[in-house]
Amino acid sequence: MRLNAPEQDLNALNEAPLPVAAGDVVAMSIVNSLAFVVGFLATGAARAISAPLNPAYSVPEFNFYLEDTKPRVVLLPRDSSFCRGERELSRSFTLHLRNLDWVQSGRPYVKSVFKARQVGSAPKQSLENEPPHGDDVALVLHTSGTTGRPKSVPLTHANLLRTTGNIIQTYKLTPQDSMEQYGKFHVHGLLCGLLSPLASRGSVVIPPKFAASRFWNDFIVTKCNWYTAVPTIHVYENSRTSSALAPATLERLEKAFGAPVLEAYAMTEASHQMCSNTLESRIPGTVGVGVGVEVSVRDDSGKEVKRGEIGEVCVRGANVTKGYWNNEKANKESFWEGRWFRTGDQGLILPEPSAPHLKLTGRIKELIIAPPLF
Secondary structure, three states: OEEEEHHOHHHHHHHHHOOOOOOOOEEEEOOOOOHHHHHHHHHHOOOOOOEEOOOOOOOOHHHHHHHHHHOOOEEOOOOOOOOOOOHHHHHHHEEEEEEEEEOOOOOOOOOEEEEEEOOOOOOOOOOOOOOOOOEEEEEEEEEEOOOOOOOOEEHHHHHHHHHHHHHHHHOOOOOOOEEOOOOOOHHHHHHHHHHHHOOOEEEEEOOOOHHHHHHHHHHHHHHEEHHHHHHHHOOOOEEEEEOOOOOOOOOHHHHHOOOOOOEEEEEEHEEHHHHHHEOOOOOOOOOOOEOOEEEEEEEEOOOOOOOOOEEEEEOOOOOOOOOOOHHHHHHHEEEEEEOEEEEEEEEEEEOOOOOEEEEEEEEOOOOOOOOOOO
16 A cells, blocks of 8 residues: 555544644554554644554553553554453553544545544543644654663654654655555654655555565565665665664675665664665765764763774764653663763764764663564
8 A cells, every 4th residue: 555745635634633632642553554644643733642552562561551651542443452451451541442444535645534432531622723843742652671661752743853854865765766664663664664755755655564475576566666674674775773784784685686775773762863874975884974963972971982982872963852751760861961862882983084984883781682563
């Protein structure tokens, strides 16, 4: 299924407004689909906060994320059983569940159809018509919990706009570009995989889930020309964002696909992209240079080290979150003076003046990364 940016008619979202007010959290437990996209855009248009939840979560996982985000509304696909425990969960968290379905109209956009179910208490109807503000929180996601309990990361509309612009600039996206995209439950899929192609007036092809046996055929049939994915998914043209890519692997990928592979560096707290190689300047084994973000390597005291020396990678910019939700301890530990965000990654900036590329060397605290669920 393909979604074209010129076919986005946000006025259609007003035909079925969400019953929320500015600042309310709207959780979405919907598979990769146009329904998810419409729900996500409608939530932002209402100045509410999107909280994507993977439908594959277990009941305990749903319990954790619902308790942490406290949504007013949960959007579900039609006929969803919501983890087979919707009534219990809705009573526990005072949820209002709404089914979200979509129908193809005679016009080239997708209408949203929201059908309320009387489960939980209904929230107040939004009376606000003004557009979102830059400092409104648009999205809340969670870290992977590498050092304990996952932390809530609020990202504003301004954060998302800056990252979207950075990605478009880095990869020179145009209306002629089309992406095959998977997974919208994390910052990578939402920012690089959805918002950036649409903001550049390109198109996004949305399969229901990733299947290695179908990927290449779908890619060719739908005439996509770029693809972005985390390391557990095969990479075509764009990036490997969650860990370093071996130069030999990069060479094999480029030879197999006849397309450039651009290594990048991203994380939730920075609204995705922080660094990337570009078509004009690529150095295998590095994650490129900061694009629209400042990058600094610092020692244990927060002092910047010389180029070529290993330290903690720190970033700052308009794409970086202002801090975690309800976690002052983490906020104090995660920022140096001057709003430098501490990534927890070790690395160095190459000493050559003509190539200030960042090379990652490890984590300050090692962790095990499990494959993402789509």
